[in-house]
Amino acid sequence: MPEPKVLPIAARAAGCPFDPAAALYESQKDDALQRVKVPSPLLGEFDAVAITRYEDVKSALSDDRLQMGFVFDPDQPRTMLNQPGNLLNYNGADHSRLRRMLTGAFTIKRVRSLRPMIEAIVEARLDALEEEGHGADLVTVFSTPIPTQVICELLGVPYEDRDDFQRRAKVGLDVNTTREEQIQNLKDMDAYMATLVAGHREQPGDNLLGGVVRDYGAELSDDELVGIGNMLLIAGHETTASMLSASAALLLENPDQATIMRDEPEAVDGAIEELLRYVAPATIMPRQAAEDFCLRDDEVIKQGERVVVSILVANRDAGSGDQDLDVLDVRRPPQPHVTFGYGAHQCLGQQLARMELRVALPALFKRFPGLRLAEPDQKIDYRTTALVFGVNRLPVAW
Amino acid sequence: MLLQVEIDEPRCVAAGHCVVAAPEVFDQRDDDGVVILLDANPPGDEHERVREAALLCPAAAILVRDRGGAP
Numbered sequence: 001m002p003e004p005k006v007l008p009i010a011a012r013a014a015g016c017p018f019d020p021a022a023a024l025y026e027s028q029k030d031d032a033l034q035r036v037k038v039p040s041p042l043l044g045e046f047d048a049v050a051i052t053r054y055e056d057v058k059s060a061l062s063d064d065r066l067q068m069g070f071v072f073d074p075d076q077p078r079t080m081l082n083q084p085g086n087l088l089n090y091n092g093a094d095h096s097r098l099r100r101m102l103t104g105a106f107t108i109k110r111v112r113s114l115r116p117m118i119e120a121i122v123e124a125r126l127d128a129l130e131e132e133g134h135g136a137d138l139v140t141v142f143s144t145p146i147p148t149q150v151i152c153e154l155l156g157v158p159y160e161d162r163d164d165f166q167r168r169a170k171v172g173l174d175v176n177t178t179r180e181e182q183i184q185n186l187k188d189m190d191a192y193m194a195t196l197v198a199g200h201r202e203q204p205g206d207n208l209l210g211g212v213v214r215d216y217g218a219e220l221s222d223d224e225l226v227g228i229g230n231m232l233l234i235a236g237h238e239t240t241a242s243m244l245s246a247s248a249a250l251l252l253e254n255p256d257q258a259t260i261m262r263d264e265p266e267a268v269d270g271a272i273e274e275l276l277r278y279v280a281p282a283t284i285m286p287r288q289a290a291e292d293f294c295l296r297d298d299e300v301i302k303q304g305e306r307v308v309v310s311i312l313v314a315n316r317d318a319g320s321g322d323q324d325l326d327v328l329d330v331r332r333p334p335q336p337h338v339t340f341g342y343g344a345h346q347c348l349g350q351q352l353a354r355m356e357l358r359v360a361l362p363a364l365f366k367r368f369p370g371l372r373l374a375e376p377d378q379k380i381d382y383r384t385t386a387l388v389f390g391v392n393r394l395p396v397a398w
Numbered sequence: 399m400l401l402q403v404e405i406d407e408p409r410c411v412a413a414g415h416c417v418v419a420a421p422e423v424f425d426q427r428d429d430d431g432v433v434i435l436l437d438a439n440p441p442g443d444e445h446e447r448v449r450e451a452a453l454l455c456p457a458a459a460i461l462v463r464d465r466g467g468a469p
Binding site for chain 2: 061062096099100101103104106107108109111215336340341342343344346347350351
């Protein structure tokens with residue numbers, strides 16, 4: 001077997017932060033699946049099968065023989081990922097059982113009922129932007145607090161605790177922190193989540209976590225409930241914040257598209273779908289083969305092999321269609337995409353994420369019709385190296 | 399043309415795409431979001447939406463069969 005090559009599986013084109021690296025398009029044309037080396041902060045460098053075509057990504061992510069790679073290991077140190085209750089750590093029947101305890105909170109009906117709460121949070125953030133004035137950082141004042149505050153509502157975090165909660169959430173994502181700071185922060189987060197769980201055990205709150213305790217509390221340990229709370233924070237926070245920041249940046253760079261978002265309410269749902277497809281903040285998703293199997297009929301993936309799918313380039317694969325999917329077109333008929341993954345693990349909170357985006361983005365451009373980058377010729381500070389694509393800072397004016 | 403819709407309920411992951419695509423044909427249970435089939439033989443003007451729902455379903459839990467017959 002040839003030595004695996006280094007495919008920059010998460011890389012983006014030089015100078016075009018929204019576009020996949022050219023090597024990823026090349027890989028799509030290859031009839032044989034490529035083995036590549038993938039750098040990983042969690043696992044060190046590992047060999048993996050790279051999957052880049054849209055149809056292959058769908059097949060891979062919906063195949064039960066490809067399993068989640070980060071299965072819970074109680075003998076390893078507890079981290080935000082390595083803990084019980086996190087859906088990313090379960091496969092098969094165990095995963096379905098746990099997921100179905102949570103899906104009732106994310107039905108279309110339930111998410112629609114959350115709209116007024118989300119609108120109130122967004123309005124307050126727009127007021128905060130206005131107060132901060134020209135040069136305000138959209139990432140800190142708008143994109144990051146919106147999903148954090150929505151999660152506070154879902155977990156039942158009282159108002160007086162929210163500043164501390166937001167600070168810990170922020171530290172948890174800050175790469176410029178020491179290992180010691182991260183360990184301490186995680187301890188604080190776990191301890192706080194445990195007090196929330198204890199409160200719901202005593203009297204379940206009228207919110208997501210309270211509902212899970214009320215309906216399934218007898219089947220779940222406190223540890224699992226803490227893990228569920230942490231998962232909702234990790235999964236719902238950075239991805240949504242990144243989508244908000246990156247979408248705002250993209251719309252500022254494409255004013256005609258921003259105008260549609262602002263002035264055409266009936267175009268908003270489709271526009272959000274297009275932005276989700278185009279931005280794909282969770283750039284790659286890893287799996288591991290539980291047994292030998294074939295993809296594309298004749299390409300064998302061996303038991304134990306790791307697989308990495310590129311969400312970013314799969315979303316640009318037009319297949320046999322005639323659309324140019326490398327162009328952002330918010331009026332395009334919605335194209336299927338794998339931004340939320342596919343298969344049994346497809347994002348639990350995707351309808352909530354859509355609702356946050358549908359409320360926040362049009363409201364931003366309506367409140368500030370003249371929204372622009374704070375400095376002329378300002379270069380947008382995109383975060384292209386982290387696992388979740390986003391924007392580091394986005395100073396704006398209007 | 400007749401369309402026969404079936405649900406593979408254990409596969410459903412409650413992503414909600416079907417309810418958005420074809421609300422006249424699909425709903426969700428309140429307690430766990432699992433799909434409820436409202437109409438197993440939807441009328442012709444629903445067919446396109448039902449096919450889209452089946453296409454978008456991440457768990458392949460919606461089976462659509464063309465039963466032929468008069469349009």
